Amino acid sequence: MILVTGATGTIGSNVVRLLTERDVPFRAMSRTPAADLPNKVQADFTDPASLASAVTGIDTIFLVTAPPVPSPIHDLALLKAARAANVAKIVKLSAIGTGEHFEDAVVGAWHLAAEQAIEDSGLAWTVLRPTSFASNFLQYRDLINTGDPIPNMLGSAEQAVVDPRDVAEVAVEALVNEAHNGQRYDLTGPELLTFEDQATIMGKILNHQVKTLTVDARTHLQAAGMPPESTEAVAIGTGWARAGGAAYVTDQVSSILNRPARTFEQWATDHQTHYNVMR
Numbered sequence: 001m002i003l004v005t006g007a008t009g010t011i012g013s014n015v016v017r018l019l020t021e022r023d024v025p026f027r028a029m030s031r032t033p034a035a036d037l038p039n040k041v042q043a044d045f046t047d048p049a050s051l052a053s054a055v056t057g058i059d060t061i062f063l064v065t066a067p068p069v070p071s072p073i074h075d076l077a078l079l080k081a082a083r084a085a086n087v088a089k090i091v092k093l094s095a096i097g098t099g100e101h102f103e104d105a106v107v108g109a110w111h112l113a114a115e116q117a118i119e120d121s122g123l124a125w126t127v128l129r130p131t132s133f134a135s136n137f138l139q140y141r142d143l144i145n146t147g148d149p150i151p152n153m154l155g156s157a158e159q160a161v162v163d164p165r166d167v168a169e170v171a172v173e174a175l176v177n178e179a180h181n182g183q184r185y186d187l188t189g190p191e192l193l194t195f196e197d198q199a200t201i202m203g204k205i206l207n208h209q210v211k212t213l214t215v216d217a218r219t220h221l222q223a224a225g226m227p228p229e230s231t232e233a234v235a236i237g238t239g240w241a242r243a244g245g246a247a248y249v250t251d252q253v254s255s256i257l258n259r260p261a262r263t264f265e266q267w268a269t270d271h272q273t274h275y276n277v278m279r
Contacts, residue, residue: 002026006064014168045074051081070233075114089124102240126174130187134267149213159246160188163262
């Protein structure tokens with residue numbers, strides 16, 4: 001029995017879909033009573049009693065956390081409940097670059113703290129560190145539809161953006177296969193692209209120019225109202241990537257799934273109906 005946290009999110013919802021298709025027993029955890037999920041269990045990372053109930057009878061956990069302020073507190077809360085319930089394994093969704101040093105700071109410091117706690121827990125574990133999701137382009141749909149420029153926080157840096165569907169498929173393999181225990185995977189797409197490259201590809205598919213505007217990450221995030229602690233964490237990771245830290249491709253998606261990783265163009269083609277371009 002698998003517990004899927006973050007079950008309504010980008011990766012978690014795909015994990016739920018895949019487990020359903022494979023007829024693997026699971027519970028889908030959500031803190032939202034109205035969430036429309038199969039096999040739903042309502043729980044909150046800030047409520048130890050609800051976590052204890054959620055992990056009862058669970059063998060393996062897919063752990064996705066997104067606390068309001070970057071912190072391992074939610075990961076550690078579920079880890080505590082998991083150990084008390086004799087859960088055997090945790091598959092944690094982390095992020096590429098976690099633990100790297102950039103400008104006297106640690107990239108993904110809160111992910112790193114959670115990873116280390118899980119690795120030291122005595123449970124079996126797998127850590128997934130995907131690069132930037134192709135689906136992040138969905139946040140710009142309104143700007144793209146109206147022809148306004150979308151913010152480019154990465155400048156001319158390259159990265160191998162990954163399709164979240166691939167990340168979810170790797171997650172499911174890690175959840176059901178002990179061969180991935182004790183492994184840390186950097187999950188990337190198959191090709192290096194700049195942000196401008198992504199915009200060009202999207203524009204070609206939509207037959208609509210997608211404009212970009214290079215911005216400073218901290219300034220842009222502050223203006224968007226992001227809390228200071230979150231702004232700093234994102235700016236550190238973005239700075240690391242902008243300096244070329246994420247400019248590499250791995251074969252881990254293809255080797256685990258026995259097929260090529262999806263390209264950004266494939267993702268954009270499959271999701272073009274999410275855009276309603278005003279010509």
